[in-house]
Structures are given as structure tokens and as C-alpha cells.
Amino acid sequence: MKTNLSRPVRIMAAISGLLLIPTVFLPLWRIDLMAPQYPEGLYMLIYASKLGGNVEIINGLNHYIGMRELHVDDFAEFKVLPYILGGFGLLGLVVAGINKKFLYNIYTFLFLAFCVLAMVDFYRWEYDYGHNLNPNAAIIVPGMAYQPPLIGSKQLLNFTAYSFPSVGGYFLTVAAVLLLAGVWINYRKNNKLSV
Amino acid sequence: MKNSFLYLSCILVFGVLATTGCKPKGTGSAVAGDAAQKAFVPPGKYDEYYNFVSGGFSGQLSVYGLPSGRLFRVIPVFSVDPEKGWGYSEESKPMLMTSGGFEPWDDLHHTELSQTNGEIDGRWVFGNANNTPRVARIDLKTFRTAEIIELPNSAGNHSSPFITENTEYVVAGTRFSVPPDFANGDVPISSYKENFKGTISFISVEKETGHMNIAFQLLLPGVNFDLSHAGKGKSHGWFFFSCYNSEQANSLLEVNASQRDKDFILAVNWKKAEEYLKAGKGEKKSVKYARNRWDEKAHTGVHEILNEVTVLDATVLQDICYLIPCPKSPHGCDVDPTGEYIVGSGKLAALIPVFSFTKLQKAIAAKDFDGAYEGIPVVKYESALHGEVKKPGLGPLHTEFDGKGNAYTSFFVSSEIVKWNIEKLEVVDRAPTYYSIGHLCIPGGDSKKPSAKYVIGYNKITKDRYLPTGPELAQSAQIYDISGDKMQLINDFPTIGEPHYAQAAPAELIMKNSLKIYKIEENTHPYVSKGEKESKVVREGNKVHVYMTAVRSHFAPDNIEGVKLGDEVYFHLTNLEQDWDVPHGFAVKGGNTAELLIMPGETQTLKWVPKKVGIYPIYCTDFCSALHQEMQGYVRVSPAGSNVPLTFSLGKNSDDPKANSPETPK
Incomplete structure (x- = not known):
């Protein structure tokens, strides 16, 4: 059994690594809010290390429903994420360089696990902000929570919230798909050889 | 004979019709054809031109x-x-x-x-x-x-x-x-x-x-x-x-x-x-x-x-x-x-x-x-x-x-x-x-x-x-x-x-050049409060300067005591909003002046010389939010020479033991 990567898979690993490096600086996720009073729309961008967009205005609006204000310092994630993403990027290039199948598979597994964990973490925060509301809030709608959708759209009182990946998020997705495709190519080649 | 009478009356009727027909046409008939369509700008659509008209x-x-x-x-x-x-x-x-x-x-x-x-x-x-x-x-x-x-x-x-x-x-x-x-x-x-x-x-x-x-x-x-x-x-x-x-x-x-x-x-x-x-x-x-x-x-x-x-x-x-x-x-x-x-x-x-x-x-x-x-x-x-x-x-x-x-x-x-x-x-x-x-x-x-x-x-x-x-x-x-x-x-x-x-x-x-907000960090007004932490009330002789902020949906401070008859009160209102189309207004009961309309990031001052002892409500005059009606407060005016200390607060109700202590609101 060959332990080296085939040429296409090696290139895919390198591309994945190269795609991950700019995600340190690019917005990963975007939440848009549309309401009758905001025909121009409000939006928030989530980067690896910060929040962008109309965060101040969104905080101002959220105080009516008793949602905590969003502050970058409240999230430990913003301190480590840039290193994790950058690390995965470099590691991808290293894997392509060392050119070993088992390393490639471990790398893919780790990266996918990270992606799943990140989404779980994102969901956890959304749940936390959407549910843990100030009991003295001006507007309390019984049974109403304000958790934005993980992905997709959802009506929250007068706002429609849209949650979708941004440029960096798409880069991560492409990287994940490429890595998975590589695993599949590896697997097929192995089977062919053993038959 | 009968025929000619009929003939005459016909002429008469025709004549009356003809003269009324000759009267100048009413102004209503001046608009014709597709005029309405040409002037109609549907709701939500913009006009083609701005018209700057002198008010004489x-x-x-x-x-x-x-x-x-x-x-x-x-x-x-x-x-x-x-x-x-x-x-x-x-x-x-x-x-x-x-x-x-x-x-x-x-x-x-x-x-x-x-x-x-x-x-x-x-x-x-x-x-x-x-x-x-x-x-x-x-x-x-x-x-x-x-x-x-x-x-x-x-x-x-x-x-x-x-x-x-x-x-x-x-x-x-x-x-x-x-x-x-x-x-x-x-x-x-x-x-x-x-x-x-x-x-x-x-x-x-x-x-x-x-x-x-x-x-x-x-x-x-x-x-x-x-x-x-x-x-x-x-x-x-x-x-x-x-x-x-x-x-x-x-x-x-x-x-x-x-x-x-x-x-x-x-x-x-x-x-x-x-x-x-x-x-x-x-x-x-x-x-x-x-x-x-x-x-x-x-x-x-x-x-x-x-x-x-x-x-x-x-x-x-x-x-x-x-x-x-x-x-x-x-x-x-x-x-x-x-x-x-x-x-x-x-x-x-x-x-x-x-x-x-x-x-x-x-x-x-x-x-x-x-x-x-x-x-x-x-x-x-x-x-x-x-x-x-x-x-x-x-x-x-x-x-x-x-x-x-x-x-x-x-x-x-x-x-x-x-x-x-x-x-x-x-x-x-x-x-x-x-x-x-x-x-x-x-x-x-x-x-x-x-x-x-x-x-x-x-x-x-x-x-x-x-x-x-x-x-x-x-x-x-x-x-x-x-x-x-x-x-x-x-x-x-x-x-x-x-x-x-x-x-x-x-x-x-x-x-394309129309400004949306004034940036609060560029505000150089001598009495600006760039945040509620900077709001305060300062006495200088008989002048009382109120450094007040407005943000949906409260003023800071919104309770002020220690103003005395003979004082000149200056409400320096800073609108802390940084979003388009969120002005706040300000008025005081019996103000003898007018209201203020303060645009986001702006500071404006209303001078008020109270004439009578009592409690004077203040409120926001520009419907700013769902809780606009709650955007209000009180100023207490005491007699000249009164020893009521100058205090101000936000968010403390009267049963609060610290209600009367001078303290900067958060």
C-alpha cells in the first residue's frame, strides 16, 4: 500500500492550507437584520478576532428586549481563533509537504472536528444571548426567545434575521470539502490496489 | 302661431345655452391628458429634483x-x-x-x-x-x-x-x-x-x-x-x-x-x-x-x-x-x-x-x-x-x-x-x-x-x-x-x-452628499457629554450647567434637585445616538423659550430661568422609540437661599436609601 499522497490530493491539501490563512482576517459569518424601520438593513460581521458592522446600533436595540450587549472582550474565542485558523493553514501546507497519507487523514479529521466544534460553540452563544434576558427588560413577550438562526432566516419580533457564512466562512467550507474529497480519493485508490 | 312660439322658445333656450357655454372655462379644465401620470411620484419613490423655494x-x-x-x-x-x-x-x-x-x-x-x-x-x-x-x-x-x-x-x-x-x-x-x-x-x-x-x-x-x-x-x-x-x-x-x-x-x-x-x-x-x-x-x-x-x-x-x-x-x-x-x-x-x-x-x-x-x-x-x-x-x-x-x-x-x-x-x-x-x-x-x-x-x-x-x-x-x-x-x-x-x-x-x-x-x-449623523467623537462643544458617565450638574454662582445625555429612551440625569429661584439653568443636551433618523427633543414645563431638537452626535443648549418653586417635568418631544413616552424626568426648584443640595441621578427611585446622595449616574 502506498503511503504517499497522490499528486491531486497533495495539491488539494496545499490549496486548503492557503485558503485557511486569509480567514484570519476575513469575516467568517454575517448576520443581517431587516425591519420596516431599517429599510437599509443592519448587519453584523463575525471575524476571527472581532465583530464588525452595526454592533453599537444592534446593542442599542437589543436593550429593549433585555439582551446583553455584545462586546468583543466577553468572548475568549476571539483571542484564540486567529491562531487556530492560522495554525490549520500552516499545518495544511506542512501536510502537503511531508506527503503522508496518515498525516493527511489526521489533519482532515482534526480540521473537521474543529469546524463542528466551532458551529456548536456559535450555537451555544446564540442560545445564551437569545435566552438569558434581563427580567427587567422593557419588552417581555412570554415564551419569546431571540436566538438568531444558526444558518438561514428567522423572524424575531419586527426583525427578520438572516445568518449565513461570509467570505471567510466560504473559504473554510471549500477547504473542508477539498480535504474530504482527498480522503475519498485516497480511500478509492487503496481499494483499487487491494482488489 | 303655436309653431312660431315653439320656434321662438327653442331659440331662447339655445341662446341661453350658447352664452353660458361662452363663459371662461373653469380652472379645473386646465389640466388634461396624462398630467397626473407625469406628476405622480409613487409612495417610496424619489423625486427627480430638489426645489429650493424662498419663503418670502x-x-x-x-x-x-x-x-x-x-x-x-x-x-x-x-x-x-x-x-x-x-x-x-x-x-x-x-x-x-x-x-x-x-x-x-x-x-x-x-x-x-x-x-x-x-x-x-x-x-x-x-x-x-x-x-x-x-x-x-x-x-x-x-x-x-x-x-x-x-x-x-x-x-x-x-x-x-x-x-x-x-x-x-x-x-x-x-x-x-x-x-x-x-x-x-x-x-x-x-x-x-x-x-x-x-x-x-x-x-x-x-x-x-x-x-x-x-x-x-x-x-x-x-x-x-x-x-x-x-x-x-x-x-x-x-x-x-x-x-x-x-x-x-x-x-x-x-x-x-x-x-x-x-x-x-x-x-x-x-x-x-x-x-x-x-x-x-x-x-x-x-x-x-x-x-x-x-x-x-x-x-x-x-x-x-x-x-x-x-x-x-x-x-x-x-x-x-x-x-x-x-x-x-x-x-x-x-x-x-x-x-x-x-x-x-x-x-x-x-x-x-x-x-x-x-x-x-x-x-x-x-x-x-x-x-x-x-x-x-x-x-x-x-x-x-x-x-x-x-x-x-x-x-x-x-x-x-x-x-x-x-x-x-x-x-x-x-x-x-x-x-x-x-x-x-x-x-x-x-x-x-x-x-x-x-x-x-x-x-x-x-x-x-x-x-x-x-x-x-x-x-x-x-x-x-x-x-x-x-x-x-x-x-x-x-x-x-x-x-x-x-x-x-x-x-x-x-x-x-x-x-x-x-x-x-x-x-x-x-x-449623495446628505449627512446622516454627526460623529460624536468629533463633537467639540464645550459642554458635550460623550457618554452617560460624563453627565453631571455643575453650579457656577447662580448658573447651573446640566451636562445631559439623551439616548433611547432616557435622559441622564433625569432627576435634578438643588436648583433655586434666581438660578439660570443651562440644559446642555448631547444626543448619544449614532444612527440615522434618531433625533431626540427636549422641553421643560413653563420654559418661556422653545424646544430643542438634537440630532445624533450633536449638543444643543436650552437656557431656563425658573420663576416659581416647584417640580418641573422635562421630556423628549421627538417620538424616538417605542418607549419615547417614558423618556422624561423632573427638576426640583427650591426657594432662593434654600439648603437643598445640588444632586442628580438616573435610575434610582424614591424608596432607594441613596436617592438623595449626590452621585454620578452610571
């Missing part, structure tokens, strides 16, 4: 959309406006200061948009004060009055604020000649011919900032300067003013100033005046006039008194001014887009004279004069004349241009707009107005590049046009589509005040 005796400037006629904003300029706190807030009071103190009212007659290369550039709009002579500059980023300059040696600034093609100068001319400020004014009125003088001011406009300065004044014979327009293109460097009362009457002008067959159009070679100025031929005169500028970062008007103006005596210094005879008390004085033709409109004339700039230059070079009037050469009428439009209508007033060789003149007496060909001097079309039109406006109609889709007439009389409102009726504007050969009335709407001159500009030229 309201002293303000209104902004409408064309072709819908929707009113967007009334910009306070020369008159106080309690709705916006203009003239009431401590910051805006300096803007209405003059050499004679605070002026709460004036009469704004003409608007003029700034130009670059003879085209509207959308930066500023100027307005004139007809009573206490002043010129205002309104910034079109903020739609607010940015500067007001007073004019010494002047009375009744009517022929203003017309501009040169690169906004080098805004002019102002005296409508009432008076003894100059630097001379003794305590003279018999009957000594008019001896002591009364006319002046024309050239106000320079700084290219970047728009700051205005009186560059020089021309001293002229004592006549009434009425309207004006700058030369452009080939006639750039010249300015033309109509004047009446060349009889120099000082009483019953309607008769005594209408005696002469011709009055004048004054042609001013301002480049020549600049040369004299450079050569030091100007005389510095000691006068007193105000200049007030709005500081956009400090959100405050700064008032200053200036003491000197440079005067060039145009009756002594040669080659600055020439007079062109113009029939019967000329009013409008308009220059076509090429700069070649100058149209004078004698209010009482039965024709429209059109002068040629080229012929005027030739006549001046050949000294083709008909003597002089008080030291100023009078060019022979025929030598400067391009030709006359014969029998155009009754009472021509003003002319605008379409850039396609046509002129549109308003006729007050015959109540119509007449379109005529400038080259051929022939009437092409006429359309009635309802009623008694004064000024008219084509977007860019006095610039080098008119955008001739509409002509708007501004009417003095509306009588049966709208539902009656007692003896006092609205004035109106009427919009005609002029994209075809025939003028077509498509819309009309009542206006605020009395509209005189107006200008219009394509929407995209102005809307």
Missing part, C-alpha cells in the same frame, strides 16, 4: 420635491423657529445677531445655488434678507444655515444673492437708497438727491469653506436696485442690475418713480473693480456689521462684529459701471445660458427688451453714449439692443432659460408664462397661471446648463384654487412639463410663506 415673509427656505410638490423640509434661516429651537437655543442665537442686536424675523426673497463653471454644483444655497440687509449661506450636506453676513451702507437687500459662475462673488444691492452708515443719517428725507446713496456689495465666497467676506462695495447714485444676474461664458466678469426710481423720488413712488419712459440696467465690470481694488483705489470706511458662522464641530454659531468695509466710488472711478436704458421700471434682469443676451423686464412695459453683450461692448468701446447719469455713462438704448419682443403680455417680471434658445417669462398682470425664442424674438407658446405669477424657475434655468424638463411658476394669488381657509390663503407653485413644444400644467401645490425666486437641482447632485 416667513424668512425661511423650503425644500420641495419635483414633480410631486412634496414638502421635505423648512430650513430656518432669518426667522426664529421654535420647532427646531432656531433662535432659541444658546447655539443658534448668535446666528440671528446683527449690528443692531438680535433680529427674530426677516423676509427671504431669492435663493441661488452655488455654481462651478456656470453649472450648479450642489454645495450651498444662498438666501437674501430683504429687510435688515443680510445674505445667508445654507450648507446642502446638512440642510442648515451655515453663515449669515450683514451688509452695511444698505437697506432692503433685494437684488441678491445672485452669484458669479464660479461662486467667486455673491452680490447684494440696496433696494432703498439711504445715507451711508459712514455719513450722517440725520438728514431731511427731502434731501434724498443730495444725501441718499445706492450701494452694491460684492461678497467673496471662499472656495473650500464657503466663508463669506465683503470684498468691496460700489458707491452709486441713489436709485432702487431691484434684481440682478451675473454674466456667464463670454460675459463672465460682468454683473447686471436692474434699477428703478431714477427719478429719485422719496414719496409716493408708485406715481413719482414711474414718470420716466426708461429706467436703467446697470452693467458692472467687476474685473475692473478688482483692478481698482488691487491698485488701492478703494476707500476704507468705518462701519459696523455682523458676520455669524456656524461651527459644525462645536455645533455652535459664532457671532462677530466687523468694523471696516472697502468702498469704490463708481461715479468717480471710470469704466466700472455703465447704464443701459430699460423701459418702465425694470424688475427682472436675466442673462441667457450663452451669456450673450440680457433680458430686462419692465413691470409696466408692453414689450421685453433684449440686450446683446457683444453690442454693449462695442458701444462702450465706441463711447456710444447718451450723456451720463450722476457721473455714470449711459449707453444708447439702440446701441446695446438685440431687439424687442413685441406684445408678449402684460407686466413682464422674470425670465428663465431652457438652454435650447428659448426664454420663459412670467407675466404678473396677464397671469401667464410666455415662451419665446431669444434669437427671433418671437412668442412660441403661452400658458395661464393661477393666479398672478411672480417668479418662475427652470432647474438650472439661470446657469449655463439648464435641465429643462419643468418650469415652475410661483403665484401670489390662489383664490378659488384650494379649499378656502378664511381671509388668509396660501400662495402656490405650479409645475409645467416643458419637455414638448407646448407647456403642459401637470401639478400645483400650496407653499409656505410667500414664494419669490426659487432654484432647482437634480436630486442625485445633492442627495
